[in-house]
Amino acid sequence: FSLESIKNNIVPHKYEDFVYAYGTAGFRSKAEVLDSVMYIVGILAALRSKKLNGATIGVMITASHNPEEDNGVKLVDPRGEMLEQSWEGYATKMANAKDGESLVQAVNEIISAQKINIETPASVIYGHDTRPSCPDLVKHLESGLQVSGAQAKNYGVLTTPMLHYLVRCLNTAGTSDAYGEPSAEGYYKKLSDAYKTAVKGYARLSPLTVDCANGVGAIKLREFIQHIPEEILATNVINDQTTTLGALNKNCGADYVKTNQRAPPTATIAPGDRFCSYDGDADRIVYYYVDKDNVFRLLDGDKIAGLAAMFIMELVNDAGIDSVKVGVVQTAYANGSSTRYLEKVLKVPVSCVATGVKHLHHEAEKYDIGVYFEANGHGTVLFSPAALNTIKTTEAKTPAQNRALQQLSALTELINQTVGDAISDMLLVETILTNRQWSLDAWDQAYTDLPNRLVKVVVADRTIFKTTNAERQVVEPAGLQAEIDAIVAKYSNGRSFVRASGTEDAVRVYAEAASRAETDELAYKVAQAVY
Ligand code: 16G
Ligand code: ZN
Secondary structure, eight states: OOOOHHHTTTOOSSSOOOOOOOOOOBBEEGGGGOHHHHHHHHHHHHHHHHHHOOEEEEEEOTTTSSTTTTTEEEOOOTTTTBBOGHHHHHHHHHHHSSHHHHHHHHHHHHHHTTTTOOOOOOEEEEEEOTTHHHHHHHHHHHHHHHTTTTTEEEEEEEHHHHHHHHHHHHTTTTSOOOOOOOOOHHHHHHHHHHHHHHHHHTTOOEEEEETTTHHHOOOOOOHHTTOOTTTTEEEEEOOOTTTTTTTTTTOOOOHHHHHHTSSTOOOOOOOTTEEEETTTTSOOOOEEOOOTTOOOOEHHHHHHHHHHHHHHHHHHTTTTTSOOOEEEEETTOOOOOHHHHIIIIIIIEEEOOOSHHHHHHHHTSSSSSSEETTTTSSSSEEHHHHHHHHHHOOOSSSSSHHHHHHHHHHHHHHTTTOOOOHHHHHHHOOOOOOOOOOOOHHHTTOOOOOOOOEEEOOSSGGGGEEEETTTTEEESTTTTTHHHHHHTSSSTOOEEEEEESSSSSEEEEEEEEESSHHHHHHHHHHHHHHH
16 A cells, blocks of 8 residues: 555546546446546545455446446445445545545545554455446556555456445355355355245246346346256346447336336237346346236336235244334335335335435344335345344244245345345245246236326536435425425325436436326426426
8 A cells, every 4th residue: 555656646537627426326427537536446445445454345337227338336345235425425535636646635534534554454356347438447446456555356247236245245254144155156056046945836937038238137147047947937038238339228228117117129028928127237127017908017116125025024924923023115206006005005114215225225224124125126125133043043833834934044045135136136026926926917916006207307506406304305495395295285196206316417306196197297397396
């Protein structure tokens, strides 16, 4: 670790006036401005590792569902979670240092504020998605790691959740909560073994078509399914053009399907068919089908949360472990019908938090079993140490109880508990549907989504929009919330809220109401109030 080398090897900023910010998804922008950011992320990851006594830190290079020309980078903490929030400011500060002197100053500030012993060794692993800009960005990251004297390992092309998995495995190896083998092979084996146990004795469902957004999910899913015989899980991979320039996330993938509420044009879908879509880095998934009248039906993150909570609550009940409390975490974007279903039908506690995985994840940790999903299809299930222990040590008195405990135990292995994971979430859904022998239509019957609309409003300055109550109410500009309330009051089952996007220069307006026409009108009127 040498401040002199850090200073001398600084990568110049592409544009003088570009301001960097470590936000909800780490640094994310056009790939061309990220060279300098990669360098400082290498240094920051090393500092973070030193701060945590040499624990392995992860760095993932991806821009998820964003267009191919974008890229991004985020840090992963030792347990496979997002970088601790208090460090985001350091990242931003370092990224905006334009010369060697100010960078060294920023680094020194972190060292003294965090009382970091720079003699402590640092360990960092990294991976990236299939974007053409990745190899160059990796080089700059490596340069940052090198000047920091970090021990580093490149895992190459990975899904985001695989990197999170690897970080957790490396940091728990040899302990009582060892998470798994720290390799792609180990990940495939852990998930596939659990899936085989979870569906044992049930007839296989009809094939599932998986739209991989022309991204890394295609490569990894193909490798993964080598571990499960076709008689147990049948998949058909589409949108797997990972080397075709411009194809990534283009008219396909989970974000396209959720935003447009339609199947990718490349999918030929008929009644009875089963489809799902991953996003560009395979940490999100949505399911869909067409009904007998060929009408498109989306099964989004809210539907997955409902299905998972229903199944897990039944297993907990059948296992006779009532002390284990299940809870669900959503954001304001969750469809009102889904919240009503969870609270009124399943009678499960529901919390609402601000957008962004880190907020959902931390809230979910408060439950024994915490199910969290964003409507956009990002989510997972967390089992507390106490819940894991109860599942492991409870002695079954009946075959039914035994079966429920085994199923729960399989779920704890099958679910990637570090972060949302399209492959793992797909296996969770397939497990439940297989256990129930349900079609997608049958799953969809739990509740009917309220019509909803998301509108993007471009404003002069989005930072003036401040919210409270998990983003459901605007506090600034003053008076806006009263206006929104007055508009919403005119619609049956109406709900609407406004928040500044964390990833785009815009304000988002969400609206839902009893009918399509009312929803559109409500969204339009609230958008006008914002404008
Ligand atoms: C980021 C978040 C995602 C959230 C989205 C909202 C992570 C890893 N990703 O992509 O969870 O739904 O931002 O975007 O936290 P918005 O702020 O532009 O609406
Ligand atoms: Zn993603």
